Each structure stands twice: as structure tokens, then as C-alpha cells.
Amino acid sequence: MPSNSRNFSKQLALRVIFIVIVLLAILALWRYEGAPSKSSNYANTNNHLLNQTSDTMFNESIEVIYNPAQHANIDHAIIWLHGLGATANDFPPVIPELRLNEQLAIRFVFPQAPNRPITINGGMSMPGWYDIKGMSIDQKEDLAGMTESRHMLEAIIAQQISLGVPSENIIIAGFSQGGAVAYYTAVRSSQKLAGLLALSTYMPFAQVAKQEHSGVNTSIAVLASHGEHDQVVPLALGQASAEALRELGYSVTWQTYPMEHQVNLEQLRDIGSWINTTLTAQ
Numbered sequence: 122m123p124s125n126s127r128n129f130s131k132q133l134a135l136r137v138i139f140i141v142i143v144l145l146a147i148l149a150l151w152r153y154e155g156a157p158s159k160s161s162n163y164a165n166t167n168n169h170l171l172n173q174t175s176d177t178m179f180n181e182s183i184e185v186i187y188n189p190a191q192h193a194n195i196d197h198a199i200i201w202l203h204g205l206g207a208t209a210n211d212f213p214p215v216i217p218e219l220r221l222n223e224q225l226a227i228r229f230v231f232p233q234a235p236n237r238p239i240t241i242n243g244g245m246s247m248p249g250w251y252d253i254k255g256m257s258i259d260q261k262e263d264l265a266g267m268t269e270s271r272h273m274l275e276a277i278i279a280q281q282i283s284l285g286v287p288s289e290n291i292i293i294a295g296f297s298q299g300g301a302v303a304y305y306t307a308v309r310s311s312q313k314l315a316g317l318l319a320l321s322t323y324m325p326f327a328q329v330a331k332q333e334h335s336g337v338n339t340s341i342a343v344l345a346s347h348g349e350h351d352q353v354v355p356l357a358l359g360q361a362s363a364e365a366l367r368e369l370g371y372s373v374t375w376q377t378y379p380m381e382h383q384v385n386l387e388q389l390r391d392i393g394s395w396i397n398t399t400l401t402a403q
Contacts, residue, residue: 182277183209185216185229192226197290197315197400198281200230200274202299204321206247209233212296218386219393225400228286230277234298237266250298258354262325270302271309278312292399294318297354297382301325304362307341308334308369316342316399318392321354321382324362330369339370342399346388348380 186195203211209231216229234248241253251266274293282288292315295303300322307317308330317338322345324330343366347359356377363375374395378388 181209181233183213183231183233185213185231187216187221187225187227187229189223190226194285195226195228196286197225197227197292198230198286199227199292199294199318199396200232200277200281201318202232202250202274202293202295202302203234203248204297204299205239205249205253207234207296208248215384215389218389219396220390221393222397222401225397227400228281228284230281232273232277234270250302253298258323258358264326267302267305267325271306274302274306275310275312278310278314282312288312288314290315290400292316292318292396294320295322296320296384297322304366307338307343308366311335311337314338314341316344316395318395319343319345319359319362320384320388321347321351321359322362323354323358324365327362327365330365334369336370341371342395342402343371343373344376344392344395345373346376346378346391348382349377350380351382353382 188195201212203209212231213229221227234250236246237249237252238244238246239249239253241256249266250270252263254261254263278288278291278293281291291312293303293307295301295318297320300319301324303317304319304322304324305326307314308324326333345359345363345366347354347356349356351359360375363373366373376388376391378385380388
């Protein structure tokens with residue numbers, strides 16, 4: 122075989138191998154981001170404690186009412202955003218595992234992200250709160266997408282207030298991409314909130330947070346937790362984000378767990394304890 126043909130064959134083989142590696146990396150990123158847990162530790166929803174409905178106002182959001190004491194009014198709310206490639210159905214099943222105070226009356230809202238092309242995933246369209254444009258998620262950040270999702274979250278906060286929930290009784294929460302939106306919104310919000318729950322995530326646009334910081338929520342409760350073996354959002358980035366929030370004047374509880382990009386039962390119990398403390402203090 123002529124040398125030119127051999128060289129061409131080698132180059133073609135190398136290109137094929139490279140494409141396969143990139144595709145495998147994209148699939149791994151999507152799989153880890155989309156699924157909050159590899160285990161099935163979640164109990165089935167208890168019908169006598171929870172009432173689940175669908176709200177089409179915000180991209181088919183799911184609402185779950187936790188009200189075991191049958192209070193006349195729902196006076197607390199938790200808005201919980203899922204990760205990239207996932208759905209609003211991801212987190213409702215964890216509610217029974219939180220072991221919440223049965224005297225609390227909480228409306229959980231699980232919004233559904235719209236489908237959008239994700240650059241890092243080859244432009245594939247999937248549920249996402251914003252685009253990820255580079256291999257490092259904290260670079261080439263998508264301001265337009267983040268702003269759109271912030272406005273969506275602020276609209277849901279306003280909706281809960283209109284339903285009779287004081288803003289000081291609202292926790293905003295999120296996993297991975299959803300947690301980034303929660304970070305971004307809490308720092309800039311004009312509404313005084315009860316708390317911020319940031320799971321396996323990071324603070325986007327950290328370099329401008331000091332200039333854009335509203336200062337309204339520096340006294341709220343903040344829980345940031347992360348997997349020690351997270352291959353999607355590096356542990357160091359999560360820890361640096363918690364520290365950046367402290368530098369803005371927030372008191373942040375930082376916790377890690379021996380897991381990857383997911384949640385686990387021990388973490389859920391800790392989250393439930395934090396929610397009980399945060400909402401009963403209001």
C-alpha cells in the first residue's frame with residue numbers, strides 16, 4: 122500500500138477514535154447531570170401526607186403539598202430546580218425521605234426546564250436552564266439563558282407570594298444546573314427569602330457577584346452540599362462557590378458526602394433537618 126494511503130488510513134482511524142471518545146464523554150456528562158441518584162433509596166410518596174398536581178404555567182411544573190396536620194393555609198414554599206437533561210419528576214419522590222416536621226405546611230414547586238440546544242453536548246436539545254458552552258462549566262457562561270431562568274424563578278416566587286406565602290418563608294433549591302440558577306437568583310433577588318439550598322453545584326458569574334449583589338439575603342440560611350467524587354461539577358468548584366458566597370457576607374453551611382454527582386439518603390436526612398430548622402425559625 123502506498124505510504125500516502127497508509128497515512129490517510131491512520132489519520133482516519135485516529136479521527137474516528139477521537140469522535141468516539143468525545144461522544145462517550147458527552148453521554149457520561151448527560152447521564153450524571155440528569156440523574157440525581159444511582160440508588161433507589163426513595164420511598165413512595167405517602168398519599169396521606171402529600172398531594173401532587175401539575176401546573177402548566179411554568180413549563181409543566183409539578184406541585185406537591187406537604188401538609189400532614191391539615192392546616193387551613195399553606196404558608197411555606199420550596200422551589201426546587203432539577204439538573205441538565207432531567208425533568209420536574211426527579212425530586213418529588215425524595216420528600217418522604219426528608220422526615221419533615223409534620224406541623225409544617227409546605228408547597229413544593231418543581232419547575233420543568235425548557236428544551237434548548239446544549240453546546241457541550243454537540244448542540245443536542247434537552248431540558249436545560251442555560252447553555253454550557255465549554256468543557257469547564259464556569260467559563261463561557263450563558264448570560265442570556267441564566268437571566269431567562271432567573272426571571273422564571275422570580276416569577277414563581279412572586280406566584281407563591283400571591284398565594285399567601287410570605288417571601289421570608291420561601292426556600293429556593295436546585296441540583297447542579299438548577300442549583301446554579303438558585304445561587305444566581307438568591308444573590309440578586311429583591312425579595313427576602315428563607316433559605317438557599319445548593320446541591321452539587323456552583324455559583325455562576327462569581328466574578329461579577331459583588332457588583333450585582335442586592336444585599337437583601339445575606340442573613341438567610343444557606344446549605345451547600347457536594348459529592349466528594351463528583352466528576353461533573355468538581356468538588357473544588359463547589360467549595361470555592363461556597364467561599365465566594367461567604368465573602369459576600371452570607372453564612373454558609375458546607376457539607377460533603379462520599380458520592381458522585383447525585384444525592385444520597387444521608388444527605389437527604391441532613392437536608393430535611395436543615396429545612397425543619399430553617400422554616401420553623403420563621
